[in-house]
Amino acid sequence: MLPKSSSRGERRSVTVLVLGVENLSTAENLNSEEKYLIADELMHFLVDTVYEHGGTIDKLSGDGVLALFGVPAIHENDPEHAVRAALGMLSRLEEFNRHVIQKYRTTVHVRIGIHTGWVILGKVNTDLKVEYNIVGSTLALAAKLQMAAGRDTILVSADTYKRTKAYFVFKEHPPVTLKKSPTPIPVFQPVDVRAFPAKVRGFFGFQSPLVGRDAELSQLRQTFSAMMTRHEPHIVFITGEAGMGKSRIVAEFCTSIEQQPVNVAEGWCYNYARVKPFALMASLLRNIIRLSEALPPVQQRSVVRTYLQRLGVSVDDILPYVLEVLGVPTPAGEKESDSPQLDSAVLQRLIFAALRHLLIAEAERRPLVLIFEDLHWVDAASEKFIEHLLRTTHNQQMLLLIVSRHTEGEAVLQLLRDAAGQHPVREMRLEPLSLDETRALVESLMQCDRAESARVSLRLAKRAAGNPFFAEEIVRTLIEQGALTREKDSWRLKTIADDALLNSVPDTLHGLIMARYDRLEPPVQETLRIAAVLGVSFPVEV
Ligand SMILES: Nc1ncnc2c1ncn2[C@@H]1O[C@H](COP(=O)(O)OP(=O)(O)O)[C@@H](O)[C@H]1O
Ligand SMILES: [Mg+2]
The missing domain is CATH 3.40.50.300 (P-loop containing nucleotide triphosphate hydrolases)
Structure with missing residues (x-):
């Protein structure tokens, strides 16, 4: 039985955008009124940009913005919305600076960090206002990326990169060492929207040959x-x-x-x-x-x-x-003056x-x-x-x-x-693939010795419920969790994947599942929410 309480925090995958404003409050060539005016105008368009891309403002000060993508409603492509918002902020900033430099002889600069991960949202219901207390390392990582970012640039984590690489042009960036962490982590710098978005699906550049259909x-x-x-x-x-x-x-x-x-x-x-x-x-x-x-x-x-x-x-x-x-x-000059409205x-x-x-x-x-x-x-x-x-x-x-x-x-x-x-x-x-087809797909994705993959493929195939995308995500989870490893030219199934592994709902599926969850009737929602918080697995066919 699931507990009935509705006061538990929600466990969700959220994209966190942290923006820091450089030196505005300490700028010496500006008086306090000027600082206020600049900050006010700056915050206005930054906030607008977040809203335009479906984000929520969690915290705001003259020195920074903390925006969330994925609350209150989750969309499948929240990470993409966040990166679009960040690029939008930078291009508006350029425009803004053209006028700030004329008026105040100075320019404003920002740094942005973005990370996608699990957070526990503490909902505090007072005056019908919903507050989100974000707990967890997701926020910390976004903030550290913000600090590591160069002037007027964006750094995103590998998780955000993975979900957005089809949509944006990324510039290579060396791994960065973040405060308190011993090893450098990979980071990615989005610089532009791709003219022709690639297909997002498919993973690690390898795909199974078509199965069935x-x-x-x-x-x-x-x-x-x-x-x-x-x-x-x-x-x-x-x-x-x-x-x-x-x-x-x-x-x-x-x-x-x-x-x-x-x-x-x-x-x-x-x-x-x-x-x-x-x-x-x-x-x-x-x-x-x-x-x-x-x-x-x-x-x-x-x-x-x-x-x-x-x-x-x-x-x-x-x-x-x-x-x-x-x-x-x-x-403006080319508008035909005689063309009627x-x-x-x-x-x-x-x-x-x-x-x-x-x-x-x-x-x-x-x-x-x-x-x-x-x-x-x-x-x-x-x-x-x-x-x-x-x-x-x-x-x-x-x-x-x-x-x-x-x-x-x-x-x-x-x-x-x-x-x-x-x-x-x-x-x-398109109906779900048959169990045999799904199993063939899983084995083909695992790319390892047939006898080895056959040990687990049936259970994995059941879990994928005939959905090829789910099958890919499940195999990807095996790779990420180290159960499936690369050895020279082939893959090896290291240990027999344990039940917890087989049952874990892959992270990237979460958006898909949750996107549907957001539209369900309230009683069903409650059950799912609690299940998510407790980490109880629930079938993907919600
Ligand atoms: N019949 C199939 N055999 C092998 N891989 C498949 C098959 N159908 C889909 N896939 C893979 O599953 C993923 C999801 O498929 P996709 O076509 O993007 O789904 P949809 O457009 O219905 O959301 C893709 O990576 C795709 O290449
Ligand atoms: Mg599609």
């Missing part, structure tokens, strides 16, 4: 062949739980059509971008045009212009709307027309395979546009692969199913 792959190939002979959009809805292999099956399919005379483009949805109009379409367009966000706006505009010219569409009619979707600003409904119609025109022109050049990834996180404007595209496109050679978690994406999937009704549609729901 033969039927699904051949269905995709069939639909593809049908699309190549019939001038009509074909649609496949690929749905399934997180980690079930949706992106993987799409990737395998794309590899299998590499030699075909088609254009393949993919757009991604991210949960932090749900509120950003046309976020998905912007990501798709960037992929089609091969346009990096890292380019300065002037260059981005010229890349888009050249692209549209080559595509053979009327540049003047389309360019402004494509730039609007991409979020590339028009310089459009109301938003009109603007949306014009954007829809421009996007549709562009995609149809692409499809007329070459059959077009469009992949819409993680649609359960789609922004409203892109959702409406895809619906519009499905309803108004009839004779084009397009294959749309619409990928989504089925429960979270239910509403958008239904909308698009209705819109797609007139075209050939295939439903592809």
Whole structure:
């Protein structure tokens, strides 16, 4: 039986961001009012940046900020939100300093440390205010990283790096020796957002060959062949739980059509971008045009212009709307003075027309395979546009692969199913792998002597419950905990993994599990929370 008390602290995986302001309070060339004004303005935009990225402010003073990502609600990608926030802070600081130097003849500098780990949150409920007392070494490590960081730079721990390396460009940084710890630890310095995010899943650079999914792959190939002979959009809805292999099956399919005379483009949805109009379409367009966000706006505009010219569409009619979707600003001097202020409904119609025109022109050049990834996180404007595209496109050679978690994406999937009704549609729901398949996957991931891995693979496979991502995470845990070690060219299972090891919920799964946990009904939540605090294992199929 689980105890009933609700006053226990919660054990959670949280990303902690610590920012320290350099020398502002001791700066000699500023009087106290000036210091106050600078600190006030500085804190304003720092706090805004944290909120914009879904973080919470835990502590704030003129000298620093302590922000948490993962409370009160956990998102799968809290570490990524935190790094984005930190990069955002630095770029706003640059802007801020341009005006501070003019006004006060000085500049402000910060250092940021980020770490992701377990914390116990002590909830104190007074006046309906929730306070989080963070206990544990997670906070201490974030603070030490902050102190070790260079001026106006960010240092993140290996844990945060592991979960964010797909999204950011990292600069090499030598390991640092932190206060009170004898050995240097690896640290990583994020410097920019990647223009084309890599896929986060998969670990340590090795992947298992595809296990099972033969039927699904051949269905995709069939639909593809049908699309190549019939001038009509074909649609496949690929749905399934997180980690079930949706992106993987799409990737395998794309590899299998590499030699075909088609254009393949993919757009991604991210949960932090749900509120950003046309976020998905912007990501798709960037992929089609091969346009990096890292380019300065002037260059981005010229890349888009050249692209549209080559595509053979009327540049003047389309360019402004494509730039609007991409979020590339028009310089003040170039704004057409006679262009009337459009109301938003009109603007949306014009954007829809421009996007549709562009995609149809692409499809007329070459059959077009469009992949819409993680649609359960789609922004409203892109959702409406895809619906519009499905309803108004009839004779084009397009294959749309619409990928989504089925429960979270239910509403958008239904909308698009209705819109797609007139075209050939295939439903592809990815079910858990069979126990045999999961076992084969675990053994293939362990990469050690078959007889050795067979000792534990059945139990591990059961634990993974047919979810390939869980299988990977479980094997990764074995490596991290030293049960599976590298010896020359092969891996060895050192000791028979004990029950505690087999039962431990891997850390990176925690976000996924907890993200669902945050949406459960209160009584269920309570049980899970206590289970988490007590370290009682609970099945991953929450
Ligand atoms: N059938 C499979 N065989 C081997 N590995 C797989 C299989 N399906 C998925 N994986 C791996 O499992 C991980 C999670 O799969 P992914 O496609 O990212 O899941 P989803 O997109 O459904 O959330 C990836 O590393 C992927 O390569
Ligand atoms: Mg995926």
